[in-house]
Amino acid sequence: MNELLARAGPDEPMHRVRLLPCGDLATLVELPPDAGVLEFRADVAALGLAGVGELVPAARTLLVHHSAARGPVVRAALVTLPLRKPDPIATTTAPVQVSVHYDGADLSGVADEIGCSVEAVIAQHQDPTYIVAFCGFAPGFAYLLGLPSALHLPRLATPRTLVPAGSVAIAGEYSAVYPRESPGGWRLLGRTAATLWDADLDPPAVLTPGRAVRFVAA
């Protein structure tokens, strides 16, 4: 069961969400740290408000596209919507298994930096069940939450001009798989041959927000 965190209404001066204007056709909703972005997205979608378009989640925010005319009504509804804690079990189905060859260019560097063996880095990376928090940066690039805190490292100071497609990488609190060849500053642990993005399919992405993911050694 999800715990009801708070109901921010007109009679309560302390709103828990912040509504930030994003032009005349969208509103950015900033959620408090303990509220689930994907849960909020599902609840906004369930309202079925007229004039609401795409709902785009990110780390701590949800972008709500809406018509200019319906903006005030939509914002009023967003402010009064109850917040829920993240609930991975309710939002996911069986985890997607991603087979990884752990031979990434940064694997030994990561091990050195956190002071453990390469085997320990691999074991820690494989340990959790990850959740797709949101997509961004490039089509099909999914930000996976769940990385053990020991592996939280900043991006490379100098990004690579070319990261191969299928590279399995980490940066900050996230892991990700590069869906196609692109520049990138994440630390590369390995690569997968799995096709996680195909623009000719609908949906084109396997890793959609809310999906659970497990990395296994190939």
Next chain:
Amino acid sequence: MIEIVAPGPLATIQDRGRPGYAHLGVGLSGAADREALDRANRLVGNDAAAAAIEVTLGGLAIRLPSPTTVALTGAECGGAPGWDVAVTLPAGSRFALDVPRAGLRSYLAVRGGIAVPAVLGSRSTDTLGGLGPPPLRAGDLVPTGSAIAGRVSGEVATAPAHPPALRVVLGPRADWFKRKAVTALTGSVWTVRPESSRAGVRLMGPELKRKVTTELASEPTVPGALQVPMSGMPILLGPDAPVTGGYPVIAVVHSHDLDAAGQLRPGDQVRFHLW
């Protein structure tokens, strides 16, 4: 069918874009000057969803192997068989567009639309996301289709006047900047830098200084957003911008002025005022 003799600096196929997939990291893409695309399609009697060729700084040269009805709109170029009007050209016709005197992007619609395969519901080239057809090259044979909605227009269309200053809505992160940054944004003349692209128009002017210097967690953005990286020089995000960004957005250009933003060309000067 159209034969591309020369593409100019950049010619891509564009329609109204690829909405509905932002949550999967897919940008909107589509024509940078939407109204000019719509006008060109209307003139040749196309469906509003038809794809056309977006020409950047002129330079496009084409040959028509069969009789074809075309319309050109947007940044007006010399060398065209007509502007803001539908013209039917005989087989074997050729024309080459000069560099426009003002503006950046011109649109060539052909009756029936450009019929390359759609990717995720759109024929648009997303230059940054790598979706849709690649930019046009010399020798390409571009297929035309049957996206016809009505008769060819006999009228000369009127291009709307673009505003001298672009209207902006402050936020979502205006409060991350010093108060002076907001007055600098609206009180200064900004120059468009040459590194601009369909992903973003890079602007040069006074540094927009931040009050909050912590790192921003990635958040969704929209075309028209004025994103400010550490340099303090804003980037006006274009149709091919990524759907999330890690730099604060000080203000967003009003949707009515996005087409004008799509015509900003390197060296142009632009002002912003509060909507």
